[in-house]
Amino acid sequence: MLRTRSILLSLSFLIALGIHAQCGVERWSIKTGTDSQAPSINLGTYISTTIYNMRSSTAPSSLPANSRIAPRELNQYHLSGTLVKYKLEGDSDYHLVIQDSSARQMIVEIPKSNCVGAGSPFGPGIANARREFDARFTATTTMKSTSTAVTVRGIGFWDYLHGQTGAAPNGIEIHPVLDIAFTGAASYAPDVNIEAFDKRDPSNDVRYPADVITDEDGGRVRVFRGGDAIGDPLFHGGEVIEDPSVTVVFVGDRWSMESKRGVIDSVRHLNTDSQFEATSRYGVRTFGMRTNAIVIPNIGADVTDLDVQRALATAVESGRIQHNDANTIYVVALDRNAHASVASSSDWSSYYSLFHPTELAMHYVVVRGGLEPDQFSQAMSASFLRALINPAGDGWF
Secondary structure (H helix, E strand, O other): OHHHHHHHHHHHHHHHHHHOOOOOOOOHHHHHOOOOOHHHOOOOOOEEOOHHHHHOOOOOOOOOOOOOOOOHHHOEEEEEEEEEEEEEOOOOOEEEEEEOOOOOEEEEEEOOHHHOOOOOOOHHHHHHHHHHHHOOOOOOOOOEEEEEEEEEEEEEEEOOOOOOOOOOOOOEEEEEEEEEEEOOOOEEOOOOOHHHHHHHOOOOOOOOOOOEEEOOOOOEEEEEOOOOOOOOOOOOOOOOOOOOEEEEEEEOOOOOHHHHHHHHHHHHHHHHOHHHHHHHHHOOOOOOOEEEEEEEOOOOOEEOHHHHHHHHHHHHHHOOOOOOOOOEEEEEEOOOOOEEOEOOEOOOOEEEEEEOOOOOOEEEEEEOOOOOHHHHHHHHHHHHHHHHHOOOOOOOO
16 A cells, blocks of 8 residues: 555656656655655754865765755755856756865756745745846856856755766755855856867866767767767776666557567667677677567657656656666667657757666667668667666766
């Protein structure tokens, strides 16, 4: 009974998020205060801290999807710095990067009020912080830069590292911000595209390849554009998916038996690909790969990466997907009539990423609809191979 109730509550939460399609998914209850522990946080007091102190915290070994990690996520913090970058993310958060006098940076985020559940004790503070920010700046989907003294107050939060601009090395953030004050004059730089900004900013040592783009919550994904040469998968020196299995996720009910069979055959023939066989040198088991397939309801006509994550999370919560193996890669085959994008980009045939519907990471490849069988096979293979040898998505650089 308790498990059934938990599933129903989780499904209700995910359905509610679906009303606001641009709200986030991963650890969303913690980010917005709809978890059971949020009411216990004393918002009448705060701990004064610094960017250095927050970045010096030891990152937890795992991040529960719907429970908080003491002490950082159970306290309100007050700190000052310089606002250097800001952007409206695809999940409707304001993504702000602040830094101290030694150029140490961390992220602070302000969710959108419409993405915060009615019962959240953080709701009034979040609405207040958005008003305060909007009175001073206009955040858009293009990264902007400034140099403005700022003081923020909000709740500590541990995030997964996936290439976010300005992230602290340990993943600590203030999320959500409940109050923000600007204590100095702003010095602006021109509006810039985030990829171009990263390339020209001398304080950012990372140089991103052309096929790396931002996703809806500020992280990075690597895309395959149809017609591109796949090239040899580039091993980045870290963990790999050693014993891969594949679950093909057909989106919608327009798939004929013949078209499903063609997709599954493409997956089963992966182990005949010389590039796939070559990954064995990095510890990938390239024989006996298990293959499974499921069908999930249609996501909609306009599909974003957040929609894909939400659909996968719903399938896990409902038991349609038994996600108990971190070595599984989910190949999401989109409906051929869907218009699909990652953030604002539709220029791709496939991409791969990961998120955490539970504490267990979920690796997934998305292949756009409407591709001919050979195009589908090429696009699926390109992103699948990259996922095998860089499953965390933060290598190559």
